[in-house]
């Protein structure tokens with residue numbers, strides 16, 4: 144078995160895709176909202192049986208590899224590496240040409256994480272371990288998060304990496320630098336070469352979704368907090384494998400819990416995440432910095448629609464300015480705010496009383512409610528001036544909500560709180576929208592998305608043709624019947640017609656329909672496999688619960704409709720030819736055509 148086949152056999156496509164987005168069973172297949180185009184009803188379909196996927200909306204499709212390549216924007220080799228790791232398949236014989244730079248950098252980061260962790264558990268790390276214990280972390284926790292430390296040295300990591308070749312190929316200065324682990328010495332000070340970026344610090348690895356270390360956060364040695372000039376925390380720079388805005392700290396460990404709890408709690412710092420996990424709150428991740436990015440929200444959305452923010456937010460205005468929040472609201476995600484007793488950060492709160500923390504999580508407030516409280520705090524709402532300024536702010540926030548129903552809900556709540564007549568509030572809101580350019584004067588809501596809903600304008604006839612084949616692939620026992628009553632030539636779409644012809648030829652030879660074998664046959668015949676995947680999934684989607692009898696009935700109907708369409712098209716063609724012949728005065732041709740038309744109508 145090839146490595147690719149082995150990976151495919153060990154992984155379930157449904158489970159792999161489920162890591163990216165929610166999928167729901169639908170008959171024999173699974174469905175989801177397509178991640179590659181905008182849609183409100185799911186047309187993205189997965190067949191666990193055939194291990195393929197297809198979107199009936201945008202016509203993309205393929206296998207497990209094509210999915211992660213497309214979704215994560217990876218080359219085939221990168222996708223191979225990712226899936227091999229997931230499947231527990233060790234890749235060998237990677238030729239160095241294919242082994243992309245990205246993978247070399249991942250190797251360096253993995254090695255560096257091991258090195259830091261090794262040092263941490265030696266004598267050198269003792270003071271750091273004591274410090275983390277005093278902050279409430281257990282040894283098990285330190286190990287499972289692979290916490291490490293760097294030596295108080297300018298080149299110990301550099302020297303270590305230089306002596307550990309991978310795949311027989313030594314890491315170059317350039318590669319180690321590109322991984323963000325070293326800094327170039329300043330040439331104007333006469334320096335040459337590189338020095339270690341992280342020195343004498345506690346090291347927290349930041350991992351990608353699959354658990355590969357891709358960056359580090361380094362905390363200053365607690366003994367030097369007062370004197371250190373570099374800052375309490377320093378981070379890996381942006382690299383080929385690390386894009387700060389596209390990573391959530393802890394998500395590799397939290398993703399399963401986020402799915403089962405159907406909630407992602409977002410905190411600010413790494414220590415907060417680690418402490419939460421140690422106390423059993425495993426659905427916690429950290430943004431790097433206070434604001435969520437659009438990409439981070441998209442990451443969370445793979446696992447849940449619900450976000451609870453545990454930020455130290457004094458300024459409510461920050462919420463509206465936050466791009467990630469705007470995006471989450473637009474995508475109809477539910478955002479709640481967790482409020483801790485003042486002055487406490489999550490780690491501190493947990494170490495004092497984890498029950499109190501749990502209660503705070505349970506009492507999380509919907510963001511709009513929180514926001515309303517913030518913008519009205521200390522205001523006399525009897526005064527018209529205040530009512531007006533609060534309305535302005537609330538409109539700005541309500542506008543961001545993607546769901547009209549929810550917009551309506553908050554307009555109603557707002558009217559109650561401000562003692563406004565609800566229809567007036569709605570009217571004010573519409574005016575506000577026009578004024579702020581959200582609504583054209585008297586018109587519909589402006590279309591925001593740049594990715595249009597693909598047109599589903601495939602002709603009725605083509606749809607019937609696809610249905611015909613979908614039934615036959617699902618119920619091959621009817622292929623003989625179909626062959627006897629319907630010719631490939633009667634299909635106007637050449638692609639579907641050709642597919643139908645090949646299906647008949649294959650079935651006549653093989654006397655059965657083995658999916659893999661048929662797929663291989665089509666490939667040899669130069670027919671897009673994607674069409675097969677699509678039609679197979681169509682069959683599984685639409686005819687899953689059909690009995691043989693029902694399938695036969697449907698088949699007869701489809702064939703009848705197709706024959707009618709064929710006849711109709713033919714008639715139209717003859718009528719056009721008649722008009723032409725009349726104009727040209729070709730009497731022989733005319734009578735021939737009239738005869739054809741008569742026969743056709745009679746049949």
Ligand SMILES: [Zn+2]
Nearest residue numbers: 177180198201
């Ligand atoms: Zn799609």
